[in-house]
Amino acid sequence: SGESYFGNALLYAYNDARQLLFPCRLSILLSACLMGLFLYLWASKLGGHWAGGFAVFRMACEPNLLTHSRIAAWDMLCTATMFMAAYAVWSWLEMPSWRRAALAGLALGIALISKYTALVLAPALLIGIGIQEWTKSKGDAKKTVSQTWLMQLVSIGAAALAVIVL
DSSP: OHHHHHHHIIIIISSOHHHHHHHHHHHHHHHHHHHHHHHHHHHHHHHOHHHHHHHHHHHHTOHHHHHHTSSSOHHHHHHHHHHHHHHHHHHHHHSOOHHHHHHHHHHHHHHHHHOGGGGGHHHHHHHHHHHHHHHHHSSOTTOOOOHHHHHHHHHHHHHHHHHHHO
16 A cells, blocks of 8 residues: 555665654653653552562563563553553642652653543543542541642643643
8 A cells, every 4th residue: 555655665765764763762762661660669658669660570571561561552651651650640639749749740641642542541630630539538537638738629720631732
């Protein structure tokens, strides 16, 4: 077809394909490594260093991640940034602060601009935050959400929107 002819001509006929593809593949591989680092951090906080090491080992043996970590496609970058955004929001939920809210918003914004399929992340995180807060307050009927916490939640959305717009 015309698209494959154009792609082959662009990469192989008029350019050095290795020189073009190496930086692309390297950036995707580095995003997979960054995801592995965040996976280790998250699993270590939940279950200790052995759990972190085991989680990274499992990631290193996962066929889908192995496949997408070596090709120059946006899928691995999207997966890594979505995971980092989820980790940042979880970290903010564990210990809310303005700094963590800003980092969560930044990570969410980067995830949302990585690929259109990341758009499902925003409602998924909102549902997760709602469930987290509902289960925390289930035993205490008088517990209310603080105004600072709500402002931090809004700032996460604002920071994500700022990343998208800028």
